[in-house]
Amino acid sequence: DAKTTQPPSMDCAEGRAANLPCNHSTISGNEYVYWYRQIHSQGPQYIIHGLKNNETNEMASLIITEDRKSSTLILPHATLRDTAVYYCIVRVEPGGFKTIFGAGTRLFVKA
Amino acid sequence: GAVVSQHPSRVICKSGTSVKIECRSLDFQATTMFWYRQFPKQSLMLMATSNEGSKATYEQGVEKDKFLINHASLTLSTLTVTSAHPEDSSFYICSASQTGQGGGNTIYFGEGSWLTVV
Numbered sequence: 001d002a003k004t005t006q007p008p009s010m011d012c013a014e015g016r017a018a019n020l021p022c023n024h025s026t027i028s029g030n031e032y033v034y035w036y037r038q039i040h041s042q043g044p045q046y047i048i049h050g051l052k053n054n055e056t057n058e059m060a061s062l063i064i065t066e067d068r069k070s071s072t073l074i075l076p077h078a079t080l081r082d083t084a085v086y087y088c089i090v091r092v093e094p095g096g097f098k099t100i101f102g103a104g105t106r107l108f109v110k111a
Numbered sequence: 112g113a114v115v116s117q118h119p120s121r122v123i124c125k126s127g128t129s130v131k132i133e134c135r136s137l138d139f140q141a142t143t144m145f146w147y148r149q150f151p152k153q154s155l156m157l158m159a160t161s162n163e164g165s166k167a168t169y170e171q172g173v174e175k176d177k178f179l180i181n182h183a184s185l186t187l188s189t190l191t192v193t194s195a196h197p198e199d200s201s202f203y204i205c206s207a208s209q210t211g212q213g214g215g216n217t218i219y220f221g222e223g224s225w226l227t228v229v
Binding site for chain 2: 034036038041042043044045046049087098099100101102103104
């Protein structure tokens with residue numbers, strides 16, 4: 001199973017871009033990279049996912065390196081409500097659905 | 112987007128009793144759902160995979176006789192904590208998978224259910 005490594009915590013100033021890194025050096029060729037976040041006492045919220053190409057949606061952008069061994073989640077204009085734990089996940093079973101969570105990155109957005 | 116709903120959001124039960132938590136996919140069918148538990152300041156721990164019409168697959172170390180999972184329809188899975196004890200107090204979260212048009216399986220999570228055993 002591919003594992004992910006994320007910094008335990010990060011700070012970001014409100015209004016600035018938050019760049020959250022993730023290493024997944026053992027990722028397999030057909031495994032996707034998913035990002036979720038969890039605000040205190042709530043279920044995880046899906047943010048974005050990708051396979052090879054960079055992806056962008058209304059919440060964030062996902063930049064995946066060419067060798068796919070790492071990725072960065074970008075929140076372009078962080079707000080206080082973006083304070084949460086962010087999880088970078090590589091899908092464990094190609095073609096399956098099991099999702100294993102690591103420790104994640106606790107992002108603090110400060111005014 | 113897809114919605115997964117859990118009920119109840121909070122429940123308090125007496126030690127020794129059983130409590131059931133429901134997980135519903137509201138606008139899509141989910142042949143597979145997952146159950147997690149989360150202790151304070153810790154990450155989510157996968158407990159089991161719930162498959163519609165068949166037995167659940169439990170992760171190592173999870174007692175299947177204590178955490179009963181039933182997935183009787185494509186939109187509903189239930190987790191029953193039997194003979195609950197205070198150490199079972201936790202945040203229980205379910206998730207369901209929806210296949211996207213572009214490939215990959217997007218997994219949506221419920222709001223979670225707080226269980227307190229007194």
